[in-house]
Amino acid sequence: MQNVREQGAPVGDGRTYFVFRQPVIRGACLLAVVASHIPPLGLPFLAFCVPAFVMMSGFYLSLSNRNERAPGFYRRTLKFLLIPYAFYTLVYAAVRATRGATPVELWRGFLSSDLEQHLWFMPAIIGLYLLHPWLRRLYRKSPAAVCFAALALQTWGWPLAKGHGLLPEGAVRSALSCFAMVGYFVVGYFILDHAQAARRLCESLAGRAACIALWLFWPVVKLSPAAGQVGWPIANVCAAVSVVAAFFVLATVSRPGSRAGVAIAAWVASFGLYSFGIYLIHPLVVAAVSRGVTRLTGVGGGAPWGVLVLVVTAPVALLLVKWIANRPLGRYIT
Numbered sequence: 001m002q003n004v005r006e007q008g009a010p011v012g013d014g015r016t017y018f019v020f021r022q023p024v025i026r027g028a029c030l031l032a033v034v035a036s037h038i039p040p041l042g043l044p045f046l047a048f049c050v051p052a053f054v055m056m057s058g059f060y061l062s063l064s065n066r067n068e069r070a071p072g073f074y075r076r077t078l079k080f081l082l083i084p085y086a087f088y089t090l091v092y093a094a095v096r097a098t099r100g101a102t103p104v105e106l107w108r109g110f111l112s113s114d115l116e117q118h119l120w121f122m123p124a125i126i127g128l129y130l131l132h133p134w135l136r137r138l139y140r141k142s143p144a145a146v147c148f149a150a151l152a153l154q155t156w157g158w159p160l161a162k163g164h165g166l167l168p169e170g171a172v173r174s175a176l177s178c179f180a181m182v183g184y185f186v187v188g189y190f191i192l193d194h195a196q197a198a199r200r201l202c203e204s205l206a207g208r209a210a211c212i213a214l215w216l217f218w219p220v221v222k223l224s225p226a227a228g229q230v231g232w233p234i235a236n237v238c239a240a241v242s243v244v245a246a247f248f249v250l251a252t253v254s255r256p257g258s259r260a261g262v263a264i265a266a267w268v269a270s271f272g273l274y275s276f277g278i279y280l281i282h283p284l285v286v287a288a289v290s291r292g293v294t295r296l297t298g299v300g301g302g303a304p305w306g307v308l309v310l311v312v313t314a315p316v317a318l319l320l321v322k323w324i325a326n327r328p329l330g331r332y333i334t
Helices: 009-019 022-036 050-062 070-077 079-098 103-112 116-142 145-161 171-175 183-195 195-203 205-222 225-229 232-253 260-275 274-295 303-325
Strands: none
Touching: 009 195, 009 274, 022 050, 022 232, 022 260, 022 274, 022 303, 050 116, 050 225, 050 232, 070 079, 070 116, 079 103, 079 116, 079 274, 103 171, 116 183, 116 274, 145 183, 145 232, 183 195, 183 232, 183 303, 195 205, 195 303, 205 225, 205 232, 260 274, 260 303, 274 303
16 A cells, blocks of 8 residues: 555554454455345344445545545546446346346336345445545544534434435435445544554453444344334434444454464455455346255255355355456456
8 A cells, every 4th residue: 555644553553453354354244245135144233244345445545645636546446336337237237137127127227226236335335435535634624523424414314315205216316325324434534543442442352342242232122022112313323333343343353363263264355355346246146046056955945045055155256256357357347
């Protein structure tokens, strides 16, 4: 990384403790994404997966001052987002067309980014990249105010706008979807700028216990009858706290001490290195593997079926993306 800010220990700790753990964190999030899209496995405990990706993006982009100069930053980065978005949009449009979707339905799906359920993430992350040069400079001037505003917009403003029909369906809503994740993005800034405290939290026994408890609390509530008694503002705050706590749990366990743990971390990190491509292509692999497992086993659902689909899908998707990455121009879509 070039032109990294020299601000002493916080940036140093961010690089040594969080950046070096990034592949494992991303890999764990990617595996959680794949699992959450296999119906029996989509539990609330996995809800951290995409928000943690967004947090890592805010953290990573903040490491370099170069990323605050908009023209150069856009030129370096946007092609690696826009090209795969266009490519996989066409792929999933073709899949929908084979299933009988009309041109009008395909056009509406394109505008609303829901040709496949996971594509919503692409306009959201593109919007956050577009915001970053300005948002990061604004954050540096008033960190507390920007953190509060971003989290309030994410947890209250965006849901209110959706709930009251203030966001029209289609391209406008897709273009503004970055505000559904902007709080997590800014939390990434905060972690970098307070890396010493973040590292102490991860290395403290009490900190680890607190993060595990905060991560698990809201998923347990969601699975209980009490979930219906929690209003949406409180629910959104609890969900955000759970996600941030889960991120710190991942950072804590991403550097295990045992040989078995090191081997598992290395395996998870291999998915992190290709997480973007696997994220984009995994629904096709899940669909194919699900059909194959059902034909072989005669079972079409249930937890054991879901685990088997996940165990087969993960390495197949990884190998497929590695193969694509080695093809001409493959790096642009993986």
